[in-house]
Each structure stands twice: as structure tokens, then as C-alpha cells.
Amino acid sequence: MMNYLKEKIPRIGFDIVCVFVFALVFKLSDVPTKVALYPAMICATFWLMYVLFDLRKYLIRHKELQQHKNNIDITLHQLQSPKTQMESDYQELLCQLEYVLLQRLRDVNKVNFDNREFITTWAHQIKTPITAINLLLQDMDEENELDKSYTREMKNQLFEIEQYVDMMLQYIRLDSLNSDLVLQQYNLLQIVKQAVKYFSRVFIGRNISLKLDDNLNEKVVTDEKWILFVLKQILSNSLKYTKKGTISIYLKKQNKTLKGQNSLILVIEDTGVGICSEDLPRIFQRGFTGYNGRMEKKSTGIGLYLTKTILDRLNNGINIYSQVNKGTQVEIIFRNLTNM
Template identity: 30%
Template sequence: MSNLILFIRERIAWIGFFIFIIVMLNMLFLLDVGLNSVSIWYVNVSLLVSFSLFLMWRYIFEVGKLKDFLGNMDSHLDDAHKGGLALTPFQDVCFRKVEDILDEKNRELNQAKVQLQEYSDELLAWVHEVKAPLTTINLMLEHVEDLQLRRKLENEWLRLHLLVDQQLHLTRLASIEKDNYLNKVELKPIVYKEIRDLQAWCIEKGIGFEVDELKESVTTDPKWLAFIVRQILSNAIKYSPASSEITIFTELDPTGATLLHIKDVGIGIPLEDLPRIFQKSYTGTAGRESSQSTGMGLYLAYNVAQKIGIRISVQSSVGEGSLFTLRFPLQNEYIKLTGR
């Protein structure tokens, strides 16, 4: 129907000219007494039917050619194909122009893809190069005798390490399907390792952890799960007050899926910020007050979680803290995710 309306709108000049001819003929029939013997209605109906059939033929012919052209948009219209379409000279010029534009845009797109891949590879190589001196610095910190100085240096090292880690996983995000392996893993060692890695920051702020037994095993990729937990924990530590506590526990939802909860008693998230906290570079109301906030942690965690079948949800209110929940896929959901 939309094609027909567009066709009629494009041929409005034809229709207007036809109506003009009909009106002129009717005026001649009325003014010329020599035409009184000819039925004016017979002429009008004949012309109307003829013109309608002509429009129908043009509509079927032209729309059919257009669909054929659009269906072959990805391939060049060679001479034989163009001959099969029976293009008019004007249509041939238009189609050639469209082809030239498409070819130019495809070349630009391919060039941009190559440049983006080269940049991504260079950035990934740079991140790996940076990780080596970071590891060395971390080992050297153990030899700093001044305990207070060591704590400050460890805290700054941790901030730098987290930023480099974010950049590394941001670069890998586009190709995560090629870099994940889903299997059965235990939650406890993953969560405890991330807590230990953030120890310097927690000691500085006096933040403790109340961790459930975490006996559950889940189907996921352990490396990417560790990254998700790391982002949520670092976010909880960042916005928690000094000498507070972060609670980590698990439960099963009504469907039998495992839920991992990470709860803090920090400043909380305003209601208007909740729908946008997983958007790229969105720092929110609290983030604008902190120069440390990049708005990338939760964005990366959410996108990684989606790609490996984990659902992240959050409950929060200002002044009462936040509760982040990771829902792990069931066995049948895992099968759909892996396509097996």
C-alpha cells in the first residue's frame, strides 16, 4: 500500500494532465454542436479505463524493477542484469549514480574498519606492555619499609591497575565471543580473589566484607565473571563510607537460577539515575562529584554480562546503599547461549 501511494504521488503530474484533458474534451463536447451525436460518457469511461490500465501496468513494471534492484543492492548490476531489468536511459543513469555512491561508501567503510582494527590491535599491545611494568612495580612495593607510604603507593597502583584493566577489557569487548569459555565454576574462589586484589583500597577506607559461604557452582566464563565482580566491587568500595561493610551472599530465584548479591551501605543511586547507570561514560549525580569516576565500569560489566548470559539488576535508594544482583543462566539457557 505504501508503494502504491508513493507511486501515485510521483505520478501526480500525469494524473493532473489527464484530468485537464478530460475537462477540455468535455468542454468541446458541450460547445461543439457537431459532437452532439457522440456519447460524452462513453468517451469519458473509455479514457478513464485506458488511463487506469496504463497506470496499473506502469506500477507493476516499475515497482517490480525497483524490488529487483534493491534485492541486488549488495552486488553490482552488470550489463546483462541491467538488460534484464530493461532500464530506461534515465533510470540507468540514476542506478549508475547510486552504484557509484554505494561503492564509494563501501570503500570508506572498509577503510574505516581496517583502521579501527589496527588501532584496536595497537591499543591492546600497548595495554599488555603497560601491564609488565605494573607487575614489577607491585613486586617492588613489598620492599618499601615505610608502612604508611607503602599503603598509599599500593592504593595508587591499584587505581592505575584498574584503569588499565578496564581499557584492556574494553578493547576485547567487541570480540568477546571468540574469547570466552563457559563451564562449571565455583563462585567462592573467584569472589575471594577479587576481594584480595582490592585489599589495599579497602584497608585505606577501613571497609570490611561479610561473605556468605558461596558454595554454589555456576555455568559461566570465570575470567569474564571475575571482571564483572571486580567492577561492581570497586564501585561499591568507591561510594561506600569509611569503616563500612559490603555484604556478599547468594540465593536461588523461583526458577532455580543462582543469584549472587553484592550489597553496600554507600551513598546509593538516585531514582533518576538508575535507568542510565549502565550507559557508556554515564557517571551519574555521584560521579560528577568525584574525579575518579569514568562511567565505564558498570557499562563494561553490563555488556560483558549480556554476552555470557548473566543478567545484572540493581536496587538502590539515596543514603541506603545499593544491591547489585547477578543472575546466572540455567542449564537450558546455557545450551541456547552456546548454541549446542
């Protein structure tokens, strides 16, 4: 109502001025008040009827536009026909803006697609020289301890490069993850062993103990490729921030609620430096490195973001508990244990 009055202020002001002009003319012409009052009342009645009709039309149109605003999925061509020339002009302007925005969006999508294709191709191509260098290092003659040390360090650096390339590939594929999923029933122990074997050289080189419980021999429904990537990311972080000690992998005893939901909780626990309590709420944010990442200068801020995103798409969960200088405990909740 108030918005209507604000929009009609010029028109109402003009009508009031006209009333005063007619009243002044009648006064100066010595027209009797009773004679002037009758046509004035008729005019006022018609004016009020017009205002009420116009207000009703205004409110109906406003309601229609509000409904369109709340249902923004519609296109401009689905809007109701304009009631005035001004509305028609605005709709034409919006159509032009829509066309320009869609054209720019297509251009941006094409650039993004080309970039993804280039990065994916590059990532696959870079693996070839990495593999070749690894083979050369294996065949290299190590005449003394210094040579062995150099070779070992070069292998470690190549291993890290491989990890970063794989992480980049999975990040690129994240948009198409849903269409890439192949959900089947797998043995959890076998998948965990694959992830551990991938880091066997790191475990041995850093003299870090592994405690792998036998109770992992359970069936879960998941995508092997993606869950293996998740386990590698978590193990990579555990190894990165554990200078000495043990990494334990086991199934957590479930409470009644989780058991009723037919789920398993896989725990990967380390005795590393831990995570600051103020960093814990943000560790799944993309690009967040935290205190440890800034100190070590090795964190990309992408690994845990990818982990959380992938587990969400797999309908699984993740919890992380940590204490500084005591270690970190990562829980992966498998909610699908039988074929769907």
C-alpha cells in the same frame, strides 16, 4: 493512487488542453455535436484504458520496490532489471554510492583495527613498568611513618591505574567476546574469593569489613575470566563509594519462578553512599557517571556498561537496588548451573 495522480499531473493537464483545443476546433468549424461526440468517446475509452494499464504497472512496480525496502539485506545487483531509462540511471547512481560507501567503511574499519591493535599493545606494555614500580615499592626502606604513608598511597594509585588499564583492555575485547567465551562449570565460591583477594589491600587499608557467606559453594556454568572481571567491577564500585561499614556477599533466597528456571542470585551489598533514584534507570548507559561520579570525580561511566554487556552475552542478568546514604545491593542472576 494519489501519488500516481500527482506524478502524472503534467501529462493529464496536457491531455485536457488537447481535448479543449479539439473541441474548440470542432465548434469553430460548425461540426455537428453528434459527429464530434463519437470519435471523442472512442478517444476517451482508449485514454482511460491506457491510464488504468499504466496505473496497474505503477502499483506493481511500487509494490516490488517496497518489498526490496523491507528486505534491505539484498545487494543492488539483486534488484530487478530497470523498466525505464530513469530507473536504470538511478540504479547506476546507487551502485556508485554503494561502492564509495563500502570503500569508506573499509577505510574506517582498518583505522579502528589499527587503533585497537595499538591500544592493546600499549596496555600490555604499560603493565611492565607498573609491575616494576610495585616491586620497587615493596623493596623500599620505610624509615618513618611519612615514608610508609607515601608508599601506601603510591601503591593505591598504581592499583587504580592497573584497574583502568584492565578495564580498557576488556572494552577493546568486547567486540570479540562471543568468540572468546569458554563456558565451563566453576565453583562460585572460588571465583568470588579470587575477586575479594584482588581487593584485599583496599579492604584492609580502608578498614572495610567483609561478610562472605558459606552458602556460595555452588556450581555455575560461566566464563571464569569474564565473570571475574564483572565481580571486580562491582566490588570496585562498592569499595569506591563505601567510606566505612561492610560489604556482604551471599546467595539470595530464590522465588519459585527463578528456582523453576534453574538459577542462582549472587548478591553483593554495601553500606555506602547509595545511588540517587533518578540515576538508577541510566546506570548501565555507556559514559553515564551519575551524581556520585560527578561528585567523586572518579567514575569513567564504563564499568557498569561493560558489566551489563558481558552478563548479557553470558546469558546472565543483573539488578541494582539502592537508597541514598543506606547502601547498594547488586544482584547477579546465574541462569546456567549445569553443563550445556
